[in-house]
Amino acid sequence: MSENQNLLAEQRRTLILDEVRRRGGVRVNELTRKLGVSDMTVRRDLDALARQGVLEKVHGGAVPVVEASTHEPGFEAKSGLELTAKEDIARAAAELVAPGTAIALSGGTTTYALAHHLLDVPDLTVVTNSVRVADVFHSSQRALGRRQGAATVVLTGGVRTPSDSLVGPVADQAIAALHFDMLFLGVHGISAEAGLSTPNLAEAETNRRLVQSARRVVVIADHTKWGTVGLSSFATLEQVDTLVTDSGLPGEARAEIAEHLDRLVVAGEPEDRETPGEAPGTAEESG
Template sequence: MLATQRQERILAQIRETGAVRIGDLTRDLGVSDMTVRRDLLELAEQGLVRKVHGGAVAPHTTVHEPGFAAKSSREAGEKRAIAVAAARLIAPSSSVALSAGTTTHLLAAEIAASPALRPLTVVTNSLPVADCLHRTNDPRLETILTGGSRTPSDALVGPLAEASLAGLRVDQTFLGAHGLDPEVGLTTPNVDEAATNRALIDAAGRTVVLADHTKWHTTGLRVFATFADVDVLVTDAALPLDERDRVRDLVEQLVIA
């Protein structure tokens, strides 16, 4: 197979899945590790891919933010497993913050269904999270909703949200992210949401990030944290083993759901 043919196949796979791994390409293309690395380097020099540890991803930065309903249907099983694992990190008589996101919404459902976690105080900038918790009608589950402007993902963001978080202190913040990259950090397509996420981190004694494997090596428009800000990452079993080893070097605790 000619180099141009290999590179076309590499680009086709990236267009389809968003990323490629060197180990998979050596097997699928029947070439050496060095040949694949050379192909990726040539594609990167042309601006057609972005090289990352162990492979390559699409070169663009995400600026589009899908709506809450659209995101809810993606990786639903993985997200639910992550939510169940995250709920085990919560102790009764504590305070937690939940950011907006479909995985944090599933965590809210786990909290709502678990009387053993109460009494509990939950601070959130997510309308779906607040609604889910409010429906329990349990006075032992206190929900504090920030103000702010509403995003397509039903988050409340902006100066009002940040002002309502200023001075608060919770035991843990459970945070979703549009994308995670070891070189770039945690990102979102929404600039205002990035600032509110930063305020949620600053309010917490411990930061727990909930992100399924598809978020790895995805980059949004705005960085709101680095891995130095993350204490725990909860992800699913589809995260490759070599990536897990890398995460363990970056955070205090890795939880595989």
């Protein structure tokens, strides 16, 4: 990390968290030198990250939090993490959506960010098991009135999880009866060995139904999800058509992903990794 007095708090904290995870721990004096900021600024950043539950403060520094595979952070805890990456991913993913298509959005903070970028795409049918995602569309329609071409939103029923997703038999039955052109799937973890995974068993089953009902599966996940494994796997990488991630994904991970997926889109970079013959940023065709 190079010295930069003008780094925003969010950028500093992202760099700090990446350094903690990469090295297994850092000291305050190391971070002050690398970031070019004061001891007090680093300690405030560590306090903020510790409150979010993503690292643990120790005497003189910080270490990663070792989470159980069953640990499921709440929506609010996750919403403050990797904000720039999620926004870049959401913007890139929105370019894949063609007007007039039927799409599904799973629960999660990245799909929540994507929903905001889909408000102006006309004539969408949006199926979601996320209360938060549905609220994005409903709030827009309440504020602006239902305009011609506004999205039709189908919210499944079910039992609410800590991340404000609706899961369980009611959600599963509703999803199984539907067919959508494209699924945008947020994940707790993704790896070559475990595929896509979540700490919530009921959510895993609902996500399986979403994958089964979709013609194309697009995973939207920031780089911190790579290598994370939850309690229950619900899809293999071979079941994913496209992964949209951010530029923080290491080169070795990109190479490994490319062995399993047809298409890798790295948001925020000049050129995306594409399958042969596919132009960057073009909308997926449906029908």
